[in-house]
Amino acid sequence: MITHLLSIDDLTPEQITEVLDTAAGFKDVALRPIKKVPTLRGRTICNLFYEDSTRTRISFEIAEKRLSADVINFSAKGSSVSKGESLKDTALTLQAMGVDAIVIRHSASGAPQQLTGWVDAKVLNAGDGWHQHPTQALLDLYTIRERLGRLEGLRAAVVGDVVHSRVARSVVRGLVAMGVEVTVVGPPTLVPTSVETWGATVTHDLDETLPKIDVLYLLRVQSERMHRQFFPSEREYARLWGVGRDRLDKLPDDAIVLHPGPMNRGVEITADVADAPNAVIAEQVTNGIAVRMSCLYLMLGGEA
Amino acid sequence: MNAERSTITFTGARVVDPASGRDEVADVIVSGDRIIAVGNGSDGLRVDAHGLVLTPGFVDLHVHLRQPGREDAETVASGTAAAAAGGYTAVCPMANTDPVTDHAGVVEQVLRLAREAGHADVYPVGAITRGLGGEELAEMGAMAAHGVRCFSDDGVPVRSARIMRRALTYARTWDAIICNHAEEPDLTEGAQMHEGVLSSVLGLGGWPREAEEVMVSRDLILAHGLGARLHVPHVSTAGTVELIRQAKARGTRVTAEAAPHHFSLTDDVVRGYDPVYKVNPPLRTKADVLAVREGLADGTIDAIATDHAPHPPEQKEQEWAQAPPGMLGLETALAITLTELVGQDDGTSPSPGAAGDRSGDGALSLSQAVAALSTNPARSRGIAGHGGPIEPGAHANLVLFDPARRWTIQAAVTQSRSRNTPYAGTQVRGKIVHTLLRGRFTCRDGEVVR
DSSP states (O other): OOSOBOOGGGSOHHHHHHHHHHHHHHHGGGGSSSOOOOTTTTOEEEEEESSOOSHHHHHHHHHHHHTTOEEEEEEGGGSGGGGTOOHHHHHHHHHHHTOSEEEEEESSTTHHHHHHTTOSSEEEEEEETTTBOHHHHHHHHHHHHHHHSOOTTOEEEEESOOTTOHHHHHHHHHHHHTTOEEEEESOGGGSOGGGGGGTOEEESOHHHHGGGOSEEEEOOOOHHHHHTTSSSOHHHHHHHHOBOHHHHHHSOTTOEEEOOSOOOBTTTBOHHHHTSTTBOHHHHHHHHHHHHHHHHIIIIITOO | OTGGGSOEEEEEEEEEETTTTEEEEEEEEEETTEEEEEESOOOSEEEEOTTOEEEEOEEEEEEOOOTTTOTTTOOHHHHHHHHHHTTEEEEEEOSOSSSOSOSHHHHHHHHHHHHHHOSSEEOOOBOSBGGGOSSSBOOHHHHHTTTOOEEEOTTSOOOOHHHHHHHHHHGGGGTOEEEOOOOOGGGOTTOOEESSHHHHHHTOOEEOHHHHHHHHHHHHHHHHHHTOEEEEOSOOOHHHHHHHHHHHHHTOOEEEEEOGGGTTOOGGGGGGOOGGGOOSSOOOOHHHHHHHHHHHHTTSSOEEOOOBOOOOHHHHSSOTTTSOOOBOOTTTHHHHHHHHHBOTTSSOOOOTTOOSSOOOOOSBOHHHHHIIIIIHHHHHTTOTTSSOOOOTTSBOOEEEEEEEEEEEOOTTSOSSSOOOOTTTTOEEEEEEEEEEETTEEEEETTEEOO
């Protein structure tokens, strides 16, 4: 059982495996004519979204509804937050209404952890600031395992803006936990010097890395970073760290390419790579629903 | 009140007075607002002070009393009550009030409020620039006329080297001190905590050591060239300690302070994202903590200053990124100093049965600790009548504390209007018993006198 899911580091490798195995069972639900199981009937889950999100919010909502939970969507714009209510007061209000779990997305790192101090409900982090996005890492691990048959012993490169990425923090730690050898690649301005303490190695040379990996994980690079002078131009970024057809050809034949979305086609990834047969980006999205069902089930399902 | 102004003899205290070099058991007789005798003898009311340490009242070069403007967080009266409870007889409130203390009117207001409250003497710090805007010099002369001798835009660095140089030069009119918030703002954009291993794990924007050290370097060079007086606030990095050490060796007229949280806590406490640990400059690493202790021990850092920064609960109970930086300090500074820095065998026998908690690492002798809390800050700022010496004829600005008494800090037990202590639940050693401001108890038997 999982109490809260705030960081991928909250899970042991055995628990991660349990999440992935359970997700495999839930994946079949999508293939049924009636895509629903009664697992969380009578449970109330609030999706508390303080930051714009399309795919993550919809993915959670589908996962919750397929589990038959009662779902409340609360987004910062259409709520009392715009009238200045604090996160704590909002949390206490939800507590008073008796929700069983809160799925929270917030632009401030640590907000989900703070929430656990204010409510009895279980808290699932759907992305906080630059900190963590654990279900993203889990769906990525699921997708890799499904495609390549294993995790242990694989080699992966995580490429791009690591400093500002909750996805990178989650994915690198998740891969390392499952025995994947991880290399982080990107401009030194966007790779924290202490990445080695996460269990990964660092290089700034993508071309030298590509032939040696099974998994290429490209991170989204926001143009905002260019304006803040983390790199001189999108063109230069694409030349040094972006992946197009030429670089795709340097990968071993059975290697796969992942991206958490949304993509900046033409910057970190070109259109022909995004649509290549070994790019599994759409599968990541599909698997996200089953993995989120699995997490919610393991957090809430055991109690009746 | 009259009774309290009469003659009192404190008998048997260990008198620690760095200004005179005295460290011995003696009886101290106070009559009216003065000390009239130190030695053997007794007159008037006898107060048994065996086992207590008697020193000059503490002087805090860096507090935020929040009045005018943020009376919900603190007032001059509540902040100086906290000072009295913490053994302080003089405090220097920073200028980042609302309106800013950049003209004589606010200085007068703060002085009047302090006189009315009567808990401690207050020496306001004036702003360097109008509205802390960093562009136009504030009218230092108008504030100097009310006794202001230190100017600071604390909280906001003076970004322009030209303005900083002008301020250092202009302040020479009164041989006044310029204290620049030591932070290069270009390097701390979006900064939320110390930049290091932990900030990269927690996903919080990093506040690199270099941001402090670049600014301190610039200011030391400017002050040295002009022969002007510079004070470096809240030293937080090993590199800054070394820069100041070198500058002092070169003869730069620089003084420096360190806050208790910077010699007792590391960034590790940020793990839980509780904004009570958010402070500017941020909590750093063990190596920095040790360097700050060394700086205090060898005199590179002159003073312990609390940077007492009250914030109401609703401000601190927010997302980390939104919560304002700052911590309370006045009521815990002595205990943290003794617990962390002064060995308990320094003439202070521990209470029987009390064991198993932290003991100071002996970085400072008790006398050095008193110098850093009282004598040095009073001297460096020219605050007459405070900081000792403890001798006949001197103003009776004194504190008596029990160096061995163990207690647990509780956030709710405070004179402050706010509760944002980072030490809630911490077991410490050393408790204030009495504080006297010109012979009158401002704190008696641990209770603030009103």
